[in-house]
Amino acid sequence: MSKIEIKGKNLLVLIVLIVIIILGYIYRDDIFKTKTASNTATSSKTYSAVFLSNGQVYFGVLKNATTQYLELVDIYYLQTANQNVQPKDKEENKETKLELVKLGKELHGPKDKMMINRDQVLFYEELKDDSQVVQIIQKDKQGATE
Numbered sequence: 001m002s003k004i005e006i007k008g009k010n011l012l013v014l015i016v017l018i019v020i021i022i023l024g025y026i027y028r029d030d031i032f033k034t035k036t037a038s039n040t041a042t043s044s045k046t047y048s049a050v051f052l053s054n055g056q057v058y059f060g061v062l063k064n065a066t067t068q069y070l071e072l073v074d075i076y077y078l079q080t081a082n083q084n085v086q087p088k089d090k091e092e093n094k095e096t097k098l099e100l101v102k103l104g105k106e107l108h109g110p111k112d113k114m115m116i117n118r119d120q121v122l123f124y125e126e127l128k129d130d131s132q133v134v135q136i137i138q139k140d141k142q143g144a145t146e
Contacts (some may be wrong), residue, residue: 047074047134050116052122058114059100059133062124069115070124075103076137100136 048062050072057078063071079101104112127134 017076026050042081047127047131047137048072048124049127049133051122052116053120058103058116059127059137060103060114065124070121072114072116073112073114074137075114076100076140077103100133100140102140103134 047059050058050060050062050070058072058075059074059077059103060072063073065087077100079099081097081099102112103114104110
């Protein structure tokens with residue numbers, strides 16, 4: 001039986017190589033930028049509110065929040081609709097009503113996917129399942145399938 005002898009420089013090279021392999025394994029996700037569960041902002045059907053620097057707020061499923069562009073799908077946004085309330089003392093009184101609108105119903109017909117530049121995002125937050133926005137979205141989805 002023959003023995004392999006490792007001496008001096010060869011031993012040092014072997015140790016350095018083993019350390020590099022171990023570090024590569026530990027930091028492989030950062031090195032290769034693979035999409036893992038930690039790269040996904042929310043679970044597949046958790047809705048988020050994304051607040052932009054121009055004052056707009058979009059609601060949807062946030063697919064990736066770790067790159068320069070956040071991917072938002074199943075998108076809704078708030079739109080105001082003015083309704084006239086019975087006038088008081090010859091003065092017309094207007095009440096502002098907010099509506100949740102599904103993206104894609106606009107004149108230009110966008111797809112239900114938005115790539116948002118991270119520089120335009122002030123913050124985003126996950127919505128609870130019992131929030132009013134999520135409840136309205138669920139009702140809208142039930143109405144669309146019936």
